Amino acid sequence: MRISSALPGLVLSLAFSSSIAHAELCRTATSAEAASYSTPMQSPGIVSPIDGTCWIPSMTVTSFDGTKLAANIFLPKRTSSDQKFPAILMIASWAAPGRVEYIGQQQRLAKDGYVVMSYTARGFWLSEGQVDVAAPADVRDVSSALDWMQANAPIDINNVATSGISYGAGLSLIALSQDPRIKTAAALSGWANLVDQLYPAGTPNKTWASILSLLGTSTGRPAPEVNQNIQALLSPDTPAAKIAEISAWAKARSPASYVAAINKRGAPVFISKNYQDDMFTPNSSLAMFAALTVPKKMLLNPGIHGSAELSGALLGLDNYPYDQAHRWFNHWLKGENNGIEKEPKLTMQVKFSDRRESFSNWPAPELSKQTYYLAPRGGLRFDWGCFCGKGDKGTISTAPNTATSYDLIQNLFDTTATSGLIPILSTLGETVNLPVINSLLTVSLAAGVRYEAPALAATQKIRGIPKLNLRVTPTQARAQVVAYLYDVDAIGISTLITHGASTLHWATPGQTIDFPIEMSAIAYDVPAGHHIGVVMDTADSLYASPVHPGERFGVRFEFNPNQQATLVLPTL
Template identity: 25%
Template sequence: MTIRIQEHIWIPMSDGTRLGARLWLPEDDAKVPAVLEYIPYRKRDGTRGRDEPMHGYFAGNGYAAIRVDMRGTGESDGHMADEYLAQEQDDALEVIAWIAAQPWCDGNVGMMGKSWGGFNGLQVAARRPPALKAVISAYSTDNRYTDDIHYMGGLLLNDNLWWGTIMLAYQSRPLDPEIVGDSWRASWLERLQKLPFFPALWLEHQRYDAYWQHGSVCEDFSDIEVPVLAIGAWADSYTNAVPRLLEGLKTPRKAIIGPWGHIYPHDGVPGPAIGFLQEAVRWWDHWLKGRDTGVMNEPDLRAYTSDSVAPEGTRNFTPGRWVGEAQWPSPEIGTTSFQLGADHGLHTGTAPAGQLSICSPQSHGKAGGEWMGTGCVGEHPTDQRLDDGGALVFDTPILADAIEVLGASVLRLKLSSDKPVAQVSVRLSDVRPDGSVTRVSYQVLNLTHRDSHAEPAPLVPGQAYDVAVKLNDCGYRFPAGHRIRVSIATAYWPMVWPSPEAATLTIDTATSRLDLPTRSDTGDGAVSFAPPAHGPATPLTQLDPGSVKRWSSQDHVAGTTTYVTEGIGGLFGEGILRFDDIGTELSHSLKRELTIADNDPLSAHYKLTQSYEMGRDGWRTKVDTVTEMHSDLTNFYIRGELTASENGAVVATRNWDQVIKRDGL
């Protein structure tokens, strides 16, 4: 089916604001259902390379596909003050009503998105707009506090500053004069002056309060009444919500979890990628066109179970197989328990009792890889032996039979701390016959949040507590001849910010155990996917391949470790690009430097240096930023500076310098 594209259209809001959109339509004039993607990342040039083959595919299969920039982003009017605000949802309700009333729409609308668009698809569904009939939510969460880029286990993710810094550049990009005309400069300068200091906004809320509860659909799953297809990925960071959505939603729902990073599954890395667009069309045909495509006959959960893989930082393919669980929670998944032993073993029978203590070096975590995989080189966890030297390690005997896990493992500990604020990091690993160690899952927990993320409480030094650490969901097959390892530490740098004092944890092994969600191999049914399909690609030229580098170094005089990642030209390895049909060139570089001394958590220092350039001949803009953070016993200190330039001349500067009190963190 041939399609036609409208490069830019305006969607009017009731308050006079206009939102910019890009539209793909079937060539004929028939009324068709619409698929909406509603995000802040610039449909003109930010996500153009990804949008074209996806939305073009939908249009080629009989849908109106529409990509809308949120208020205050791209060429859309207004101001974006923060993420997931009520205003964002209110605008979406108007957008959906506007779409349903258009002459090319038959009144049925589906909403889909990845990450931000996956979040707001669920959030808008909870508002129940009449024309919204189904949702596809990829790499999102039902809980904005526990499973987003700001906090993990009640601890501050260092990606909070990374993502906040990227948002400074993203939301400082100018409006395109080819779309808005001569008003672009005044609107750009106004946008720069209103730009919030994103990382500080999020750092001010260190517990699960009303700020995070807003937009967390787990507060009341029954608010969502439309069917939901949830997508997750093991190398991504937004997978834990998928089983919760399957369990919590009462509406028709299905889920797919693959081996990929934070990339739509038809482009998924590490592979195998799948025919996700075909699956999406099956979903839309069923719920928007009323055709029985068989999509609701699929298992509740289709998941990729990984085979054992070597602990290499770069991986383009993950060996394994697709399995299906007819319902979730699955009666085919039981629990296999291992008792922790004072002999550092994991035992299925009686284990030697005793108490073991650990105070990890503050640089523990260097082999952890990225919190969120995006398909870049070097982002996966490397050999865990590098970190196991700073942890308590417990191993099973060599496995006589394979063990397949699917779901969330739980480590149940009886522990005490010598400090009122402490953290624990837990890793589940595959010890291979050659001695190398592959991380399978992990989790961190702020022990002041042991009972509640909403009402944390300090520890009483020396008092024993029962603590359950629920690890990230995973699908993995431990082969016969390997060992299963659990590692316990008191830091996980550079992924999370350290506690204010170096704490020693003491584990009572007699009442501590590991529970694995073990899957019965009862025959997996016919779980398979078509190969990836794409619509026509946008004309694109890579002007420079750029580079991505990752390294760590240790100063044996000062006792400090520095961890560095640097993307030059393209933040995620894409290099410097030109979108040929609009003549726009993009270059995005960012360097992260995280330094800490092994014996001093207050030595932690984080600096990010960033540059974003875009434009075309005669119109060149650049945004440079520097952000930094450190802390003492009571406060975080976070600062930032931004410089915006047009054709080499500085047109605006911004500076932020904030002190934010630590709240049990």
């Protein structure tokens, strides 16, 4: 293994003995430098006269196959030449420069006595090679970086963790399953099942897949199959055999595929996920978390992809996900008796509040399931019984539906129901208490259908994954339904709680089928006096359509007393 540095005036040896003393990589500050010293970032390669840490920003680590990876390292204060420290290896996010992304958190951890190295993933920026999406070579890079740390840095190899955001999170978990030297991993805004993220319930994630492709191409060198697979998932003409091939490709790149190996090792796992992360929704990570039998902890936070962690990673600010990850490291790598391993395994921050609630495990025994029954709106009509018009909306009730009927929607155009008028920015607004608002009265009767429940007598606390269990009849082989769950106030103003989608590609036209829709996990309080609303339509700006522009399809929602359409809410 070799390193190099571009630091002015700092000459580094390319081969090192079993440990790095600060004197070998970093020099003591001169009197003038000590007097003006402020941060390691302004004085790289100099031992801090304030806290004894040192930052080496421009390293190159050579991986197992000769590929050179851009890296940096933060060293803690060292009081003796044989002193060893717990270590954390941080892997950069997709398209992010690892020399920069975690610099604030690296400094905080170094001050607390950790050696912290970060590197840019293979194929991005200054790291050589091709981007191949958590392929075996990417996982071996993690072990190669750890090889370098073990041979050259003053680390305690028995107390090493991997960590990262997004791409780095997935690689951290896969590496944990394969390298026995890694004691624990902290994965933030990562994924569990890659197919569930790029193609959830057959629904192409157009917005985020396009962003991944654009960023990968502009900051790295993707292997040809990467963008080819993304384009295939977005195309309505891709055959089932190709989707199966991509699914197999993605399975090998999914941390959920390695749960058995992690469980066999007994390696502790820390996971943090964000509600509005439409790139990697929380649901498959919750499923993976449930399957883990090791010591574990999971946080659910407001935020889009990576947003909840960013200030802690880059700036080193107080930050709930990273503060909890730091406690996790302190317990498992330092043996600190801080109680984190005894705390409830899952915490959720309630949407639009600062309140967190804890649950002993997942699935959470503290939760129950509230089942509601959907009843059809039927055709537009005047009901003399209530002297009112009907057919504009269906109902949601705790009593089973008694009608046999159907509601038909067609993909004539999108409705006012949406995950956000501006993809990403709208959901980012939710994290600063700017909800996505709608009036359900504006939902088109031809392109969408809405169902509403009576006003609640008490606050309804939704905690987890809402699910719709429907029966539908598509008019052609390809169709899509997007479902939105709303909190509706007394005058009809509706706040989006969460949403989900499901898409058909090879259905039999005219054949009725079961059609479940799983919405993204959430913690939300619907106030007393408000009521639940559900809207279903055929399009959302996040997702690619299963048909070509101008091609029409319809979806009939079937209602029958013998086969109930239900909404199941996990409630506290």
